[in-house]
Amino acid sequence: xxxxxxxxxxxxxxxxxxxxxxxxxxxxxxxxxxxxxxxxxxxxxxxxxxxxxxxxxxxxxxxxxxxxxxxxxxxxxxxxxxxxxxxxxxxxxxxxxxxxxxxxxxxxxxxxxxxxxxxxxxxxxxxxxxxxxxxxxxxxxxxxxxxxxxxxxxxxxxxxxxxxxxxxxxxxxxxxxxxxxxxxxxxxxxxxxxxxxxxxxxxxxxxxxxxxxxxxxxxxxxxxxxxxxxxxxxxxxxxxxxxxxxxxxxxxxxxxxxx
Numbered sequence: 001x002x003x004x005x006x007x008x009x010x011x012x013x014x015x016x017x018x019x020x021x022x023x024x025x026x027x028x029x030x031x032x033x034x035x036x037x038x039x040x041x042x043x044x045x046x047x048x049x050x051x052x053x054x055x056x057x058x059x060x061x062x063x064x065x066x067x068x069x070x071x072x073x074x075x076x077x078x079x080x081x082x083x084x085x086x087x088x089x090x091x092x093x094x095x096x097x098x099x100x101x102x103x104x105x106x107x108x109x110x111x112x113x114x115x116x117x118x119x120x121x122x123x124x125x126x127x128x129x130x131x132x133x134x135x136x137x138x139x140x141x142x143x144x145x146x147x148x149x150x151x152x153x154x155x156x157x158x159x160x161x162x163x164x165x166x167x168x169x170x171x172x173x174x175x176x177x178x179x180x181x182x183x184x185x186x187x188x189x190x191x192x193x194x195x196x197x198x199x200x201x202x203x204x205x206x207x208x209x210x211x212x213x214x215x216x217x218x219x220x221x222x223x224x225x226x227x228x229x230x231x232x233x234x235x236x237x238x239x240x241x242x243x244x245x246x247x248x249x250x251x252x253x254x255x256x257x258x259x
Contacts, residue, residue: 020084021051031095038171041258044154049099057119061143072187076214096128120146134178135163156197157254164246177243185235198250199239208236
């Protein structure tokens with residue numbers, strides 16, 4: 001039996017410069033409810049990252065520290081418009097992912113009193129499967145002046161509440177069964193934070209992601225002769241907190257951080 005292959009590659013999606021800040025009024029386009037009573041705690045709150053509001057402050061914290069802050073990412077941003085185009089494609093136009101600004105309520109920001117605190121970093125809720133009841137905090141970035149404080153631990157606790165708490169509980173969550181954590185296997189601080197928060201190490205995905213040139217030092221060498229032989233690959237550590245872990249004691253640990 002004869003056959004043909006008429007496949008034609010589709011062009012990479014792009015975002016016109018006029019659209020990188022999103023629509024007006026801004027539509028977060030998220031498929032799940034956001035529960036303020038869960039995401040807004042005594043010291044930290046998570047709120048949708050809205051480029052017209054947050055982008056300039058984000059870039060002011062990041063631009064001079066990109067080599068440090070992006071070193072364990074799988075992508076590297078050179079300019080603010082490049083970052084915003086990625087955010088528009090990867091997050092806002094995907095209803096199963098959302099990017100959240102982390103606000104530290106213990107540090108007032110006189111320049112932005114309406115924020116209720118200082119913009120301390122970002123976290124995405126990614127790789128969501130409503131069918132399989134799982135979600136992952138990812139693309140986490142804590143600004144340098146907020147590192148080694150309560151910010152990261154409290155943010156993770158809030159994410160666990162949001163993902164794993166039942167919708168009928170108080171405060172409510174999505175009632176998913178699995179919160180996943182993925183990190184560059186070389187990123188010991190990220191893996192260590194997850195483990196301290198109760199995540200269980202499940203293994204390592206070897207050669208999981210081909211890295212851009214700027215991040216070559218944070219992966220393993222490519223294979224001579226393959227399509228990306230000059231680019232390294234990232235090994236990814238996989239951890240999780242599942243509903244049994246949540247109900248078995250992790251909830252109380254998270255509650256102590258957010259209460």
